[in-house]
Amino acid sequence: MRQLELFSVLAIVLLSSLTAQTKKAPARKSPAVAASKTGEKPKFKAIWEPVNFNKDIELTDVAFVSALDGWVVGAKSTILHTKDGGKNWEVQMCGDADSADKVINTVLFLDPTHGWGRGISEKLLRTTDGSTWQDVGKVSGHYLGMNFVTPETGFVVHSQEIRRTDDGGTTWKPIFQCAMDLQVNGLARKVPCAFKDLTFVGQNGYGVGAILKGGFVARTKDGGQSWSVSNPAQMEAAAMQVYFWEANTGLTTLYSGKTLLTTDGGETWTGIVTPFGGEGARYAMGAGKLGVIVGHNQIAYSLNGGRSYSARPFPVPAKPRAVTFPDAQHGYVVGEHGMVYRYVIVPVNYSVTGMIDAPAV
Secondary structure (H helix, E strand, C coil): CHHHHHHHHHHHHHHHHHHHHHHHCCCCCCHHHHHHHHCCCCCEEEEEEECCCCCCCCEEEEEECCCCCEEEEECCCEEEEECCCCCCCEEEECCCCCCCCCCEEEEEECCCCCEEEEECCCEEEEECCCCCCEEEEECCCCCCCEEECCCCCEEEEECCEEEEECCCCCCCEEEEECEEEEEECCEEEEEECEEEEEEEECCEEEEEEEECCEEEEEEECCCCCCCEEECCCCCCCCEEEEEECCCCCEEEEECCCCEEEECCCCCCCEEECCCCCCCCCEEEEECCCEEEEEECCEEEEECCCCCCCEEEECCCCCCEEEEEEEECCEEEEEEHHHCEEEEEEEECCCCCCCCEEECCC
8 A cells, every 4th residue: 555655656746847847848949940040051042044035136124013924125126025934935026137127125014914115216015915016106205214104194204394195105295394493603593404214103203314414303292293303412413213112212323323312202312332333224123122233244232122232243144234123032134135034032952054143132
């Protein structure tokens, strides 16, 4: 009997000890945390890989409406479409090898069916199904400065003017004539502006250009119904490009090569350090996170929403002409000789001929 009582006591003590140890045991780490603590190698990486078009055509612009669905345009009236991120290209328009057709140097899409392409001959093309294209007339103006905010309503800059269409680009009318009251040699003067570029994010629109020896910015917050213009002190040279990825956050580049950032809708501008810039550089931002500036044999990345950039070599086989990022994990660069490179996240052991390493957000 005593042995049985002793056994029961020992069992109770042992059970109590195990219960206490269980309560004190630390929570199990999540796989991600455990991997970071143990120094486990990453499973994925970011790269640029070639998804080139198989014809020797200069590609000049690119627009994607999702990670994989996009269009590329270029010389010989070329319009290409892909639904799989460039693995396959559908030719929607293309002149023959001896064609005298001019270059299509601008393409933009609102959604998978409504898009526009414009050439240096000022011919304006339009699609309403994402596949077939019609010539809807001509549009004068700087080739960078055209935007559509609905399938019917768009804007373009031409010299001093902002022009508007409400029929998809068939007809255009001036809605804003840019001029500023400035002091010149101590005298008041009405000084005309010269637009260089225009962009819209929702109802907010921004136009930039040259005035005297400096730059200016024109702004609208009501979808182009009314405009205001200012000559920020930081724009000591003509503003050549403007690029916004949020309603109030964007960049402008000056003829001097300087890059300015605004986070308050163009009220104030701050110079930021970029390894290179100027009129020839092209800008893109993926989901407000991954910023890219592309130049000849160089690329600069921002991992903090465009506030600072660091550069590295970009040994693509031809000169880049345009860049876009539909999100922070997919991007596309196009250029001469049918060159298309795409930014993509892949398994760490993935390899393909011609790939270029890149940083990932």
